[in-house]
Structure formats: structure tokens, C-alpha cells
Amino acid sequence: MKELIELIDKHLDEYIAIVYPEDIFKAMKYTLMLPGKRLRPVMCLETTRILGGDINNAMPSACAIEMLHVQSLIHDDLPCMDNDDFRRGKPSNHKVFGEANAVLAGDALLTFAPQLIIEKSKGLTTEQILRILHEYTKFAGAYGLIAGQVVDIESEGGKLVKSPKETLDFIHLNKTAALFRLAVRIGAVAACADETIIEKFDNFAKKFGLAFQIYDDIMDEISSFEELGKTTGKDKNSGKLTYVSLYGLEEAENKFRYHIKECYDIIDKYKSDIFKEILDKLSQRIGSN
Amino acid sequence: MKELIELIDKHLDEYIAIVYPEDIFKAMKYTLMLPGKRLRPVMCLETTRILGGDINNAMPSACAIEMLHVQSLIHDDLPCMDNDDFRRGKPSNHKVFGEANAVLAGDALLTFAPQLIIEKSKGLTTEQILRILHEYTKFAGAYGLIAGQVVDIESEGGKLVKSPKETLDFIHLNKTAALFRLAVRIGAVAACADETIIEKFDNFAKKFGLAFQIYDDIMDEISSFEELGKTTGKDKNSGKLTYVSLYGLEEAENKFRYHIKECYDIIDKYKSDIFKEILDKLSQRIGSN
Numbered sequence: 001m002k003e004l005i006e007l008i009d010k011h012l013d014e015y016i017a018i019v020y021p022e023d024i025f026k027a028m029k030y031t032l033m034l035p036g037k038r039l040r041p042v043m044c045l046e047t048t049r050i051l052g053g054d055i056n057n058a059m060p061s062a063c064a065i066e067m068l069h070v071q072s073l074i075h076d077d078l079p080c081m082d083n084d085d086f087r088r089g090k091p092s093n094h095k096v097f098g099e100a101n102a103v104l105a106g107d108a109l110l111t112f113a114p115q116l117i118i119e120k121s122k123g124l125t126t127e128q129i130l131r132i133l134h135e136y137t138k139f140a141g142a143y144g145l146i147a148g149q150v151v152d153i154e155s156e157g158g159k160l161v162k163s164p165k166e167t168l169d170f171i172h173l174n175k176t177a178a179l180f181r182l183a184v185r186i187g188a189v190a191a192c193a194d195e196t197i198i199e200k201f202d203n204f205a206k207k208f209g210l211a212f213q214i215y216d217d218i219m220d221e222i223s224s225f226e227e228l229g230k231t232t233g234k235d236k237n238s239g240k241l242t243y244v245s246l247y248g249l250e251e252a253e254n255k256f257r258y259h260i261k262e263c264y265d266i267i268d269k270y271k272s273d274i275f276k277e278i279l280d281k282l283s284q285r286i287g288s289n
Numbered sequence: 290m291k292e293l294i295e296l297i298d299k300h301l302d303e304y305i306a307i308v309y310p311e312d313i314f315k316a317m318k319y320t321l322m323l324p325g326k327r328l329r330p331v332m333c334l335e336t337t338r339i340l341g342g343d344i345n346n347a348m349p350s351a352c353a354i355e356m357l358h359v360q361s362l363i364h365d366d367l368p369c370m371d372n373d374d375f376r377r378g379k380p381s382n383h384k385v386f387g388e389a390n391a392v393l394a395g396d397a398l399l400t401f402a403p404q405l406i407i408e409k410s411k412g413l414t415t416e417q418i419l420r421i422l423h424e425y426t427k428f429a430g431a432y433g434l435i436a437g438q439v440v441d442i443e444s445e446g447g448k449l450v451k452s453p454k455e456t457l458d459f460i461h462l463n464k465t466a467a468l469f470r471l472a473v474r475i476g477a478v479a480a481c482a483d484e485t486i487i488e489k490f491d492n493f494a495k496k497f498g499l500a501f502q503i504y505d506d507i508m509d510e511i512s513s514f515e516e517l518g519k520t521t522g523k524d525k526n527s528g529k530l531t532y533v534s535l536y537g538l539e540e541a542e543n544k545f546r547y548h549i550k551e552c553y554d555i556i557d558k559y560k561s562d563i564f565k566e567i568l569d570k571l572s573q574r575i576g577s578n
Contacts, residue, residue: 020450024431024439075396080388099369100442103392104435107364110399111430118423126415133422134407141400142313146393150313153389161309 001042001274008041009033012063015116027097027105028112032070034088040065042274044183044190047201050270053191057123061132061186064113068140069179071109072149074102081153110140124190132186139182148175155241168241169210176216177209204266208279211259214252215282217242221249256286290331290563297330298322301352304405316386316394317401321359323377329354331563333472333479336490339559342480346412350421350475353402357429358468360398361438363391370442399429413479421475428471437464444530457530458499465505466498493555497568500548503541504571506531510538545575 012032018025041062048058055062077084077092078099084092094102114133121129138144152171154160160167184201193201221244239245243252260283267275301321307314330351337347344351366373366381367388373381383391403422410418427433441460443449449456473490482490510533528534532541549572556564 021436021439021443023443024435028431071396075392078389078392080392100367101439103364103367103369104438106396107360107399108431108435110396111426111435114403114422115426115430118419118426126419130407130415130419133403137400137404137407141404142317142397146313146397146400147310149393150310150390153393154310154312 001277005038008038027101028108031074031093040069040179040183044187046274047184047187048191050272051191051193058190060116060120064117065183067109067113071106074106131189135185139178144178172213176213177206180205180209207259207262211256214243214256217244290566294327297327316390317397320363320382329358329468329472333476335563336473336476337480339561340480340482347479349405349409353406354472356398356402360395363395420478424474428467433467461502465502466495469494469498496548496551500545503532503545506533
């Protein structure tokens, strides 16, 4: 997994050259190149690999998903959104480059990601590239990631159109799970997988996304700034709707174990060390009982 | 031209349905559906038509360009950018929906625009759609529109890497001309035009974009809020780098006439009433000598 992350980092760095006007490219790369787990591109490439595809074909798309993810983090951290001063243990983008550049750096990543897919996906057919772009636009926008964001913000403001449980699941099936779903779907398309396989991996990613978010909610409750590299305890202090606030810590942990178990069940037959490592790492901290 | 604008408005309205979570779709449509000149989609469709193409094939792309344009306006108006409270005579997006939703509405338009091109361009080949998406991503991002924005903001802060004249042209060849260039390029691609024709129209749009910006700078100097529907005199009051501030009113008018004349010369052979109307309208207010 370490080698794969290094390979992704190398490509992320190479794909964006610093040209005039330098500030925008520096702002784009600043948050992008902070050391991260690169979970989404790793899952994209590993999906391609275990389905018999060539990870080089999927690399531009995998990096595009990381760019999309980082874009959402940059805009999320803005004072008018979550107002977070730190990200991955460093000052967030707008603290370094100013708010205007942070807005534009996000916009630029959101546009560069599909450009990268178009320009660098050498081993894929035109149809595959178009399908990947379609998946990208569906999951990145108001029918995916952004829908989750909007409902998240509304729920913080006390506006709930659906029940708290439905609202919470909607937020995270979109906000969190959307990019994992996009990652495995694109990985599968790059490996020429059929629709049944794409849906199977999509289902895995939905459950993984929910487990991941529950984990995140639990960690916000029980961890320190030093452990996570970002402000913690914010959810609790702001009265935010989370799996912990809605179900309590114990029930949230049970839900986490339930989803993770399903993930293991789906991915088991593919004998993927990397998916196993991802699931193991997430499980470790919560415990298996 | 009136019928074409109505047709564009009808499609813009139809392409975005209001579904859950409604606020994001309402925010996207609010600024998008404010009555506007729809210059970019009009120029896109008219380019397709005069090059022998079917405007129905170009309609999704034309509307996508308007969405991209409106996205840039929404983010431009934010307090951390130009801090404009009015747009097209109405309160700007963040004044109605709040800053967080305005950021997300812009992001959503930026992602929905290419999704629309992929989903609705029925009469185009896969290659044409991919080419259009490539043009879209190149002109929308850090190598186009956003580059212009960034240098514009930097120059306001007194940071000039190039000379004032080079800087001003760079800003507007990107910030303003980029979307006109994108419009005619996509219009030409939708009509299956060859590269020579695409470059010819690109050249037209560069000159038109500069003329348009000079016109805008002149209007900001000599018009009232009531005439333009947005705050005027801001450039002057903020000491902003504009064609008027750099060259003076008279020389700016001369530059305008020079670029407009070239536009007439390029487009003349196509006998386009619509391009003639657009150029005539812009020329009227400045006067021809």
C-alpha cells in the first residue's frame, strides 16, 4: 500500500506544473500534496487491478478523484462553511493563500480533474473515458457530493426535511460514500468490468463510506487534535447531527461493525491485500466485538 | 435574437429540475435564470448555424457555457472576492442563499455543465462530445478563466509580475475572452468545422472579448447603477487596473473601435444578422469615430 501511495503522490505532483500565474497552481498543490492516506485513488487503482485491468490506465482518473476530494476539503474549510483553520495537521488553504484564492483553487481542481482524465487516459477507449467523465460529474455535483454537503449544512442549522436517521444516511451516502463509490466505479470501468460488477463494487463502497463516516464521528468524540491533525470535539460542541449524537457511542460502534463485516464479505473473494489492509486498519481502533 | 434567447432560457430552465435537496437547485437556478443577454450561448449557437450545423446539437453545450459563466459570477460576487451585493439588478446569490450555499451552487454548476453536455448532446459523436468537454475544461480552469481571475485579484492587491499592459491583456484574454472563445470553439466543433475555421472563430472571440471588456470598463466609468443593474464606479474608487485607468477614456475608446472593426471584418463573409446585431449594439454606445 505504501508503494501505491508513493506512486499516486508522484503522479499528483507531476500532473500539475507550476506555471504563470503561479499562485493558483501553488494553492491547488498545497492541500493536494499534504501527506494523506490517498484512500480514494488507492481503492480506484486496486479495483482496476483485482478486476484484471492495468492500473496505469486508471491512474489519471484515480488522481482526478483525489483532486475532487481535496477540492471539497478546501471549500469545506472556508470560514463560511466549516471554518476550519487546520487540515491534515497544517493551516488550511485559505489560511495560507487567502479566501479568494482558496475558492478559486477549489474551482480550478474541480475543472482540472476531468481535464486530466481527458488528456492522460491513454490506454482507455473514447467510450470508457466518456463513461468515466459521466460518473465523475454525477458523483461530484448536486446529485452527489454537493447534495450531501447541502443537507449537512441545513441540518446544522436545524432544518430537517426528512427524519434525523434518513437525513444522516442521506448526508453520508452522498457526502462521504459518493467519492468511494466514484472511485470503485471508475476503477471497474477502467478494467472493462460489466454493470453487475460495477454495482457490486458500488454496494461495497456505499457500506464502506458509511462505516468510514461512523468511524470519523467516533474519532471526533474520542480523539485529540494531535492524533487526527485537525480540530476535534467540534461535532459535540456544535450539537451536530452525527452517528454518535444520534445513536450513542455504543450503538454507533455496532453499526460500524455491521457495515465493515459486510464489506469484508463482499471483497473476500477477490483476495485483495490492499482492501483487507484498509478494512483492518479501520476496524483496529474500534475493536471487533 | 429575441427568439434565440427565449429558446436558451427555456432549455436552461428545463435542464435543471428542482429535486431534494431543493435549496441547492434553487440557488443554482436563481442567478442562472435572472434575465440576461445570453451572449455566450447565443454566439455558440449562431456559430454552429452559420457553419452549417444543427443548433439542437449544440444547445446543451451552449447552456453549459452559460452555467459556467454564471458560476464565475456567483463566486466573483462573494464577500471574499469582489463583494458585490447586486447582480443583474437583483441581490447576488450569497445575499439570498447565504455564502455557503453560494459557494456550493457555483461548484454544482461547474460540475453540472459537463454532465449536461454528456447526457443531452444526442446529435453529436462520442469524439465531438469529448472534444467539447476538453475545450470546456481547458477554458474554465486554471489555464483559462481562473488564471484571469487570479491575476485580476493580484493586480488589485498591487502585485504585478508582468507590465501593467501585459497584465491587463492577460486578465481579459482569460477572464473575459475565455468564455467567448469557448463558445465559438464549441459551436464550431458541433458543426464539424475543421481546425482552420475553429482558429478563425477563436481569433474573432479574442478580439470580441477584449472589446467587450473595454466597453465594460468604459461603462463602469460613465454609467449609473440603474443603467447597468450593478454597482458602478467601483473600479475608479478602488484604483483598479482597467483599460480606462491605464489608457484614459479616449484611448480606451480607440482601442475598442479597433477591436470591433476587426470583429466586423472577420465575421462579415458569414452574413450573420445575429453577430452583426451583437457588434452593432456594443458599438452604438461608444460611437464609431
